[in-house]
Amino acid sequence: EQDISPKDLKKKYRKLALQHHPDKVKDPEKKREAEDIFMRLSNAYEVLSDTVTRTRYDFLLTQDIYEYDDKRDWSTFDFRN
Numbered sequence: 438e439q440d441i442s443p444k445d446l447k448k449k450y451r452k453l454a455l456q457h458h459p460d461k462v463k464d465p466e467k468k469r470e471a472e473d474i475f476m477r478l479s480n481a482y483e484v485l486s487d488t489v490t491r492t493r494y495d496f497l498l499t500q501d502i503y504e505y506d507d508k509r510d511w512s513t514f515d516f517r518n
Contacts, residue, residue, distance in 0.1 A: 439495060443486065450482040 441449070455461075457475045462468040484490045 439498075446482070446485055450478065450486075453478050454482075 454475065457471050457478060459468050459472045459475055462471040484494055
């Protein structure tokens with residue numbers, strides 16, 4: 438949702454972070470998956486909760502870069518720079 442308020446964003450992040458927190462998972466296989474999801478959630482929240490990085494992110498969504506560079510691993514892209 439591009440028009441989500443900061444308050445609602447934080448609320449959704451906390452809900453998902455609690456749901457996928459690695460400390461709540463006992464199975465080693467599922468724990469690794471939970472760590473990955475939790476890390477991605479944390480990174481996404483960091484980008485989306487800051488107005489400057491959120492503006493950069495929203496701008497990139499409007500561009501066609503995803504079509505031209507579909508092999509790029511966007512999970513490691515740093516929107517802060």
